[in-house]
Each structure stands twice: as C-alpha cells, then as structure tokens.
Amino acid sequence: MSKNVYLPYHATSEKAHIKSMEQYREMHNKSLESTEQFWSEIAAQFHWETPYDINNFYSYNFNVTQGPVQIKWMEGATTNVCYNLLDKNVRNGMGDKVAFYWEGNDPEDYSKITYKKLLEEVCRFSNVLKSKGVVKGDRVAIYMPMVFEIVIAMLSCARIGAVHSIVFAGFSSDSLAERMADCKCKVLVTADSVYRGDKLLNIKSLCDIAMDKAKSFGHEVSTCIVVRHLPRLHRSINTSNGTNGSNSDIIDLHSDVPWTDGRDYWWHDEMDDVEPSCYPVWVSAEDPLFMLYTSGSTGKPKGVLHTTGGYLLYAATTFKYVFDYHPGDIYWCTADIGWITGHSYVVYGPLANGATSVIFEGTPFYPDNGRYWSIIEKYKVTQFYTAPTAIRALMKFGEEPVKKHNLDSLKVLGSVGEPINPEAWLWYYQNIGKERCSIADTFWQTETGGHVITPLPGCTPMKPGSASFPFFGVKPILLDESGKEIEGVGEGYLVFNKPWPGMMRTLFGNHERFQSVYFSKFPGYYCTGDGARRDEDGYFWVTGRVDDMLNVSGHLMSTAEVESVLTEHPDVSEAAVVSRPHPVKGECLYCFVTPNHGVAFTPKLSSELVKKVRESIGPFAMPDVIQHAPGLPKTRSGKIMRRVLRKVAVNDREVGDISTLADEHIVEELFKNRPEKA
Numbered sequence: 001m002s003k004n005v006y007l008p009y010h011a012t013s014e015k016a017h018i019k020s021m022e023q024y025r026e027m028h029n030k031s032l033e034s035t036e037q038f039w040s041e042i043a044a045q046f047h048w049e050t051p052y053d054i055n056n057f058y059s060y061n062f063n064v065t066q067g068p069v070q071i072k073w074m075e076g077a078t079t080n081v082c083y084n085l086l087d088k089n090v091r092n093g094m095g096d097k098v099a100f101y102w103e104g105n106d107p108e109d110y111s112k113i114t115y116k117k118l119l120e121e122v123c124r125f126s127n128v129l130k131s132k133g134v135v136k137g138d139r140v141a142i143y144m145p146m147v148f149e150i151v152i153a154m155l156s157c158a159r160i161g162a163v164h165s166i167v168f169a170g171f172s173s174d175s176l177a178e179r180m181a182d183c184k185c186k187v188l189v190t191a192d193s194v195y196r197g198d199k200l201l202n203i204k205s206l207c208d209i210a211m212d213k214a215k216s217f218g219h220e221v222s223t224c225i226v227v228r229h230l231p232r233l234h235r236s237i238n239t240s241n242g243t244n245g246s247n248s249d250i251i252d253l254h255s256d257v258p259w260t261d262g263r264d265y266w267w268h269d270e271m272d273d274v275e276p277s278c279y280p281v282w283v284s285a286e287d288p289l290f291m292l293y294t295s296g297s298t299g300k301p302k303g304v305l306h307t308t309g310g311y312l313l314y315a316a317t318t319f320k321y322v323f324d325y326h327p328g329d330i331y332w333c334t335a336d337i338g339w340i341t342g343h344s345y346v347v348y349g350p351l352a353n354g355a356t357s358v359i360f361e362g363t364p365f366y367p368d369n370g371r372y373w374s375i376i377e378k379y380k381v382t383q384f385y386t387a388p389t390a391i392r393a394l395m396k397f398g399e400e401p402v403k404k405h406n407l408d409s410l411k412v413l414g415s416v417g418e419p420i421n422p423e424a425w426l427w428y429y430q431n432i433g434k435e436r437c438s439i440a441d442t443f444w445q446t447e448t449g450g451h452v453i454t455p456l457p458g459c460t461p462m463k464p465g466s467a468s469f470p471f472f473g474v475k476p477i478l479l480d481e482s483g484k485e486i487e488g489v490g491e492g493y494l495v496f497n498k499p500w501p502g503m504m505r506t507l508f509g510n511h512e513r514f515q516s517v518y519f520s521k522f523p524g525y526y527c528t529g530d531g532a533r534r535d536e537d538g539y540f541w542v543t544g545r546v547d548d549m550l551n552v553s554g555h556l557m558s559t560a561e562v563e564s565v566l567t568e569h570p571d572v573s574e575a576a577v578v579s580r581p582h583p584v585k586g587e588c589l590y591c592f593v594t595p596n597h598g599v600a601f602t603p604k605l606s607s608e609l610v611k612k613v614r615e616s617i618g619p620f621a622m623p624d625v626i627q628h629a630p631g632l633p634k635t636r637s638g639k640i641m642r643r644v645l646r647k648v649a650v651n652d653r654e655v656g657d658i659s660t661l662a663d664e665h666i667v668e669e670l671f672k673n674r675p676e677k678a
C-alpha cells in the first residue's frame with residue numbers, strides 16, 4: 001500500500017456495517033457473482049404487492065449492435081415507493097419519529113415533521129393532485145425551494161404513480177420552460193418566493209414567464225399549485241427581532257404574487273378540502289418514478305428517467321452502507337433536492353431507511369460563514385454530506401468559524417459532485433472531522449441513480465482524492481481509445497458492462513439519444529463520459545470529463561449550451577467556451593467571443609453577455625471571463641481546437657502541435673487579447 005493512506009474512523013468502526021476490506025470484498029464478489037441473491041435479500045426488506053420472481057430477477061442488453069439497449073429489474077413485481085418510505089415505517093412503530101428537521105434561511109426559522117405527519121400530508125396532496133386530473137404516468141413539474149412541501153409533492157407523485165420532474169429553483173425561466181415543454185407536465189408545483197441569504201427571489205413570477213414560454217413551445221401547463229412560503233418566513237422574522245416585516249409588509253408582498261385564476265391555486269387552500277388518507281397506486285417495478293434533466297454535450301438537456309423497484313433498492317442500500325447509517329443517527333445532506341443528490345440522499349435513501357435528516361433552506365454564508373457548523377452542532381449531526389466547492393469556499397475563512405462550534409457528533413463526512421482536491425480533503429478530514437471521521441468521496445452521476453465508486457466508512461482505508469472502490473453490484477472498467485480493456489494500473493475511459501439496480505433506464509421520450517449518448521462509443525458498455533485511473537493498490541481516481549462538459553461548483557453543463565446562448569446575442573458571430581481551473585468552483589467558464597463584422601468588442605457587450613448567460617441558464621453558469629477573439633483556432637475541416645483555447649485561458653504558451661490549424665497566427669492573437677484581469 002502506498003503512502004498517505006488514512007485509516008477509517010476508529011471511535012465507531014467496530015459498529016460499522018462493513019468492518020473490513022475482507023468483508024467488503026466478500027460482499028462485493030457476491031453482488032457480482034450471485035446478483036439475484038444479493039439484491040433479492042435486500043428486496044425482501046420492502047413491501048411488494050405482487051412478488052418478484054427470483055428466477056427472472058433482472059435482464060439487460062448493453063450492446064446496441066445486438067438490439068435495443070434495455071435494463072430491467074424485478075419486472076412483473078408491483079410496489080409503491082411512497083408506501084415503502086412512509087406507511088411501512090409508520091406501521092413499524094416509527095410514526096412519531098422525526099423524518100426531517102427543517103432549518104430555514106433565517107436561523108430563527110425552523111421546524112420538524114414526523115413520519116406520521118409526513119404520510120398524512122402526502123396523502124392530502126396526493127388527493128389534491130388527483131383532483132386536478134393527475135393520473136398514473138402523468139408528469140408533474142416541481143420548481144421549489146428547500147421546504148417540506150417539495151418532499152410532500154415528490155412522494156405524492158410516487159403515491160399515485162405520477163412522474164415527478166424537478167427543476168432546480170436556481171434555473172432560469174427559460175430552462176424551466178424548456179424542461180416543462182419537453183416532459184409535457186400537466187401540473188407545476190412551486191412557491192411564491194424564497195429568501196436565499198438576504199436576497200428575495202420571486203419564484204412564482206419566474207414560473208409565470210416559464211409557463212407562457214412553454215405555451216410558445218406548444219405546451220400548456222393546466223394547473224399551477226403555489227406554496228405560500230413567504231408569510232411563514234415573516235412570522236419567524238417578527239418573533240426573532242420584531243423589527244423586520246410587519247404584517248402589512250406580508251400582505252403587500254403577498255399581493256405581488258402574479259396570479260391567473262382557473263390555473264393557479266394556493267397549496268393551503270387545496271389541502272384544506274381533501275381527505276388525509278389516500279390508497280397508494282401499485283405500480284410495476286419498471287414503471288417510471290421520476291425524471292431529472294441533466295446537461296447534454298450537445299444542445300438540449302437530457303431527461304434521465306429512473307424507475308421504481310431498482311431505484312428504491314439502490315438508493316436505500318447505498319445510503320445505509322456509504323453513510324454507515326444506524327438508527328438514532330442524524331443525517332444531513334446539503335444538496336438541493338433539485339439535483340440527483342437531493343433526490344437519492346435527501347429524500348429516497350434516508351426515508352427508505354427510516355432515518356432522521358436535516359433539510360436546510362439557506363446558504364453556508366448566512367447569516368455568517370459558520371452556518372454549516374452551527375447547524376451540525378444544533379442538530380448533533382452524525383453524517384454530513386456536501387460538495388468540494390462548498391468545502392473550498394469555507395476553507396477560505398480559516399478555522400475560526402469552525403472552532404466556535406462543537407462538532408463531536410460527526411462520524412462520517414461525504415463529498416460529491418466533482419473530484420475533491422487533496423488539500424480540501426485534508427482540511428475537511430482534519431478541521432471538520434478532527435481526524436476521527438471517515439470521508440466518503442462518492443463518485444456517481446444523475447444517470448447512475450446512486451453512488452457507484454466510494455469508500456465505505458469504517459472499512460476502506462482512504463486516499464485523499466480517490467473515490468476508491470466500487471459499490472456492491474458495480475464493476476468499473478477502464479477502456480483505451482480503441483475500446484480495449486485496461487487491466488491493472490492505467491488510465492482510460494470509465495465504463496460499465498452490466499447494470500446495477502439504480503441506473504437510469506432511458507432518456508424520457510428519446511431512447512435513440514439514450515443509446516447514442518451512452519452506449520454507442522463502445523458497444524457493450526455504458527460510457528460515463530469521465531476518465532479514470534487505477535493505481536497500484538486498485539484504487540480508482542476519477543480524473544474528470546472526457547467530453548465537452550464542464551463542472552462549475554458541482555453543476556454539470558456543456559460548453560455547447562453556453563455557446564448557443566452567447567451566439568444568440570445579435571452582435572455575436574461566433575463563440576467558444578472552455579473550462580479553466582478555479583480555486584473555489586473547481587472549474588469556471590472562459591468564453592471566447594467573435595463579434596459580428598464591423599461590431600466593436602466593448603465592456604458593454606461583455607457585460608451583456610455575462611448577464612445573458614446568467615439569465616438564460618442560471619446564476620451558477622455565470623462566465624468568469626469573456627475574451628475578445630478576432631477569430632477562433634479552427635482546423636481546416638472547421639473544428640474548433642479547444643485544447644488551444646484551454647491553453648490561452650490559463651496563459652500557457654505550450655500549446656502543442658497546431659500544424660493542422662487553418663490559420664496558426666490566430667493563436668498569437670488570442671494570447672495578446674487576454675484581458676488584463678483574466
């Protein structure tokens with residue numbers, strides 16, 4: 001074993017589910033060699049209305065040349081995910097257990113909800129959805145802040161067999177419109193407004209713009225249900241210091257909520273009129289549970305579709321083992337529910353285990369930079385799951401904000417969204433985990449549904465920056481450019497040749513694209529789009545995307561999608577976007593823009609472009625640099641040589657071979673044109 005290996009947490013490791021690498025290997029082998037047996041033992045812990053057939057437990061085809069790609073687990077069995085998450089736990093005597101603590105943006109604003117109460121609210125909202133004509137298979141779009149109602153809305157969909165399609169509420173109205181039109185949702189569930197830090201965001205206004213826009217794309221959303229969130233915030237602000245937000249403010253702000261009678265309904269009005277019980281709809285294991293859009297390397301976002309049975313097993317099992325969850329633990333994942341991390345590890349995984357979790361509405365910096373640490377102390381959080389970008393942002397404030405809080409409750413620290421640099425890993429390990437806690441650097445994707453490569457707490461010796469070993473049921477393979485499998489030490493394309501229960505089944509309404517994006521480069525393999533290295537101890541190190549995708553603060557986006565926004569500007573002729581390393585965000589956007597002939601490149605144009613990207617995609621996509629490019633480095637066949645642009649972005653003159661460029665002089669031009677501040 002090489003140097004710099006950190007042993008797992010000692011205080012609790014004798015209690016860990018997986019106590020040694022030996023035990024891990026044994027279980028991992030079983031999961032691959034006796035797949036049916038391994039997963040059916042887990043399936044037996046859940047309720048199946050129609051049982052699964054152990055002799056026909058799963059089937060798949062990954063080879064496009066031999067027919068359509070398909071993945072099926074427990075086909076023919078029926079169940080209901082909501083029933084397994086709520087009714088089952090309530091029946092097992094956990095009704096009064098807290099399912100979620102809610103911590104508002106304002107520290108004075110908090111509450112909690114038990115399993116029993118959550119079930120009752122879900123039943124009510126299921127009845128509301130039914131009253132609006134939602135039936136099994138219909139899509140329901142959700143664009144909401146981190147409040148209980150987003151969980152209630154999701155689980156209500158699951159209860160009646162509807163498919164939720166959550167759009168992260170940081171996305172622009174354009175992005176929401178595009179996604180709603182693509183999934184053809186009958187209903188949109190949203191909230192009036194939300195505070196992020198000290199900024200008030202009027203979400204409902206954005207929804208109105210998006211619904212109008214969706215109409216122009218040929219899709220009309222028939223119902224919009226709106227949670228009145230704002231007065232709740234004001235109520236607590238009133239009690240906290242008595243100076244902010246008088247009652248008249250509430251009413252004024254409230255009347256500002258734009259409204260269309262006959263389409264828009266208040267959540268609380270609708271909930272008053274319905275029964276608090278609702279029989280679950282039994283659905284097939286392969287019926288869709290939800291869809292979630294992720295960026296594609298070309299144009300349109302992809303509606304990743306997850307189904308019922310396999311996803312339930314996988315979210316539940318990864319949650320239990322990767323966070324080494326035990327009854328009594330208090331778990332907190334900081335991800336927004338609008339991303340896959342929030343789906344699998346704020347909602348489905350924890351509830352499937354009957355866990356108690358924290359949902360946090362705010363930001364790590366409000367009201368001060370110690371907010372995360374104060375929440376861990378307040379709820380005595382045992383497992384904390386966040387992103388490297390947040391860790392790097394918080395590192396900047398040093399240890400002082402951390403030291404003010406007692407973090408002794410922590411056992412496991414998770415990381416997700418991008419490779420974690422060893423410096424951030426060590427800071428997390430030493431200053432947050434006090435060298436007592438295991439770090440789970442979890443590699444996975446929207447498409448994989450749950451963790452696929454990750455250390456297991458109390459078991460895997462950790463190497464900072466390595467996601468280490470595959471989870472049960474997963475066998476990573478590295479391929480070289482020619483598609484040959486790399487054995488032992490080496491680096492290549494990270495692929496898989498067999499499915500695990502939680503992987504996506506298709507792209508909504510576009511199975512062709514599903515096959516061509518993920519299965520065509522190497523027939524027989526699911527291609528992650530990431531590169532990875534296997535070291536001498538067999539550890540996997542994910543090195544980042546090998547396609548034209550970039551990862552800004554854990555948000556995946558494609559260069560193509562940003563380029564198309566830039567070129568929509570009437571003064572822009574051409575644009576090329578590359579990623580540049582960034583100390584906090586991981587990567588940032590560096591944009592090269594060629595104005596139309598005769599148009600000058602001005603600071604005004606530059607700031608208009610920044611604003612345009614922000615407004616069209618979302619604030620997280622804001623470019624760091626817009627550089628004037630009199631021309632772009634293109635090959636004779638017209639392909640932009642992005643590696644040259646990446647060199648310009650970091651001011652590295654070692655550009656390599658540029659002999660295939662149509663015009664080599666452009667490279668020098670571009671270096672000369674680098675903005676001073678860049």
Ligand code: WT7
Nearest residue numbers: 416417418419441442443444445446530542556
């Ligand atoms: C891409 C997936 C996984 C949920 C959040 C992001 C990168 C994610 C890691 C990690 C290295 C990582 C990959 C992947 N990524 N986690 N631990 N180490 N890279 O989901 O938006 O679908 O993005 O994020 O590049 O392909 P996503």
